[in-house]
Amino acid sequence: MSAHGSPVGRRWVLMNPGPVNTSEEVRAALGGPDLCHREPEFTSLMSRVRHKATAVCGGNAEHTAVVLTGSGTAALEAAVGVVPDTGGLLVVDNGHYGRRLYEIATLLGIRCVRLELGWGTPIEPDLVDRALAVDPGLTHVAVVHHETSTGMLNDVAALAAVARRHGRRIVVDAISSVGAEPVDIARDGIDWLVGTANKCLEGMPGLSFVCAAHTDFAELRRRAPRSYYLDLGRHYQAQEHAGAPAFTPSVPLFYAFETALDLALAEGTVTRGARYLRLADRLRAGLSALGLRMPVHPRHRAIALTAVELPEGLTFERLHRALKDEGFVVYAAQEQFAGGFFRLSTMGAMDEKDIDSFLAVLARLLPGQEVR
Template structure:
């Protein structure tokens, strides 16, 4: 048993109740969202809960740009639950699925497909770089049997934003169905179902929507959900068609949902729709730019080129002799939570600017980062940023 990392710096008050979450979910939420959880005790079959469920589903479709042409189905579970619900419900037994992966969460789609024994192939592309639409077109041309394509919009393992709207048009032109993991993008990255031909869009409550963790959803046209009746169930709890029937026809959940989280999501969606996707994206991007400039000034290499970055996640290399785990654990002990980066062999960390953050929160991040580096890796302090690779901050 090893000693816990020593705290560096003094935690300040933050929107997360004393701890500053700079992670791609969970995120710091508005006070009204947190208060909604304790508003009242409700049964899941009460008319108030059923009305809230219906309103949340409407707001989710609106946030995704679907308006009256799309609907959504809510699930109790993380974003991965909704992804699995789609992958085990949508492709028929004779489907041929193309998975496009440029990081950990693209690989997760492959893992889910393998568990359900779906016929699939993976187009594995460079990690830390956006997917080239031409590569998807070539893969479709090379394999005419492909019926479905699945990929991640915002690959948060390093903070890469993939050009899903462009790829959606390629997939539609090829006559295939398109499944998109929008778990870390819905609410803050441009994707509009009214104009972007995505057939199945999967999301989560606790990232850019700024609600609490534990709920996820699938957004699609009603006729898409109706078409699942011909495929038949391959899961009991995650049967997307049965959830749709219960929620669409009966205005009721199929199973007991996380009722209090539903109230919080309703409030968060009202705030998100009021703010708007583009203003929220700009708010996140302004904080991210502050992070990226500060990281670069400290001589820490950013891992994703500027054109490929999302508005809300930044990955940077952790200087030796530190490991990413040591850095993140020490900062967490000081009240600032960041994560080790995945999808790369090198030691790296990610900082997310999703959620209710201020410039003072970003300043606090750098205060704790500087004190952590000074305490644990003094040789890394004050390195010359000119050593950074061209094209990267």
Template sequence: MSVSEAPSAPDRLVLLNPGPVNVHEDVRTAIAAPDSCHREPEAAALINRVRQKAARIGGGDDSHTSVLLAGSGTAALEAVFSSVVPAEGRILILDNGHYGERLYRIVSVHDVPHRRLEFGWTNPIDPDEVDRVLAADPSLTHVGLVHHETSTGQINPLREIGEVVARHGRQLAVDAISSLGSERLDIPADHIDWLIGTANKNLEGLPGVSFVVAPRHRLDALENVPARTFYLDLYGHYVSQDRLNAPLFTPALQVLTSFEKALDLALAEGTETRGARYASLADRVRTGLASRGASFLLPPEHRSNSVTDVHLPEGIGYDDLHDGLKAEGYVVYSTQEQLAGVFRVANMGQLTEADIDGFLAAYDRVVAKLAGVAA
């Protein structure tokens, strides 16, 4: 069959959205674990294993541990940003996209004292400006940063910002939801005090589990911070999991079983190798689309290795492009309202070069058909 011919019926959806992702068959199979009670020793053993592996994936050492939460990455974000700032503290939110704005909305909802520093969508965060603000405002005790701003596909300068925050003696909370597992990240070297991750993006697990990695002494110190929320009280989850050897509330045990398998695969592959795999696929996407006349939202030096924001072909709307591609077996992703006329192609998960080539061939067919209709 030539690439110009439409396939009969897709045998699977190729997920080119930035999570959930196509997962390894072993990860999918693991979710069929037997029914079990979350208060039994085998459940506690599972939770402890997953906590230990989640702490390792970002370079955490023996001084670090993790806290698991049943929920999407936003659950872990809310647990951290509502829990770690004391009443006398104040957090600086660094915002250059939709997910930076989400951090701002979380602290606002919980009445956490804060300051918002906006850089504008598609603009990288400037460490020098962060340095100036922290130097001028000693009331700022914490800093919140999105490492991979998935709305634009931009990687923010984590290492440089971490050095600035550490030099000023403040705490750094990092949304690593769509960077952990494929982008360069090292918890001690990047001076990360609070790292937030999720199962279903670069770690290639299934949705339903998120987690927080932190030094034990940071978690212990939360005892003196009044809780602002009940279900997402980070200290409560930490004490229950770490000291009582039991979950605070009912966890998603089958999803945790599947996540452990995903973590095993991620640790075996290694972040550098997985990052190289993703970067190669991203280059294939970008080279292929560029050769078709597409233009991109960000310059190459600001792009992540897993998300590409692409301007829509002239005269073609996102919904039509999405629906045409989905009928061919490929799911792309929209952008937020601030980026009308742009769509996203992600290459996270268990994808192959053949998947990317198939997408590009489907893109040709769909764009040709839509252009003919428009004409």
């Protein structure tokens, strides 16, 4: 700790699903030169970041990305706001973040139908098909790709196909998946894809983005916006045509995000996903050997997060405190899983040694062993 009590020089293995451990290159990039966001140097930086973010989403020449200074939730709210006043939104909800989509839409005054399936319940495309068939006023569908409340991965490509058959648009929350899980805006027929600099892209938290077709962004300027700061039409016009951000951005985060994107594109989504999966498989095998239960069926698990049932007699608070003392930060479960589960992420700059060390520490802390 520093003289002021900050954790300078200490490395915690962040097994929470974002912020994640980052590389030395990404952290070093934060120290780039002071730069005015209205100067051509920032215009060039912003354009490169937008281009690389589009590429990591699988976009082609028809697509672009708008980058916002704000967490992934900021970009998600901006994307949900594209639903027109005359439209409606079908929210597919099988976890905490599915419900968050519904709450955002409701607060924005969007007519919304919530297809509530229950936490950890796989999405059947036929249910979405029927919901759209009976309500032609639902112009858009919204779904979470990686539902981190449970660690479930939803088949967004199948849902996008259903939406296309009905002539509807789809908004995908890929905040916890883009960069490692198989999601591709062009291949999968996604209209609006939301991501963040952190999580699987291994950048710093504080920047997020929306990837979509140029034509869809441009069309937004013909509508009354639902928000001032989170008006995607405003941001697109500023970034695409004025070559400057609509509002003052976090310049250092752009430096770090470009470095993270360069690393992500060099590694590739398939290779990064395979790296995360090796860590997840190693972790899950160790958890099973310790007798710990994982509620989501292996066929539906995301590669980057695992929900785990707490052993009887051990609270999350005691487990978190003891693990943090040993250098590992784990995450509490939410709502329906709160009290009975905890969550472990394998995204970010961690390796097999981190997993093995974690499992060894966890084994010492299970009931029957003393927890400080």
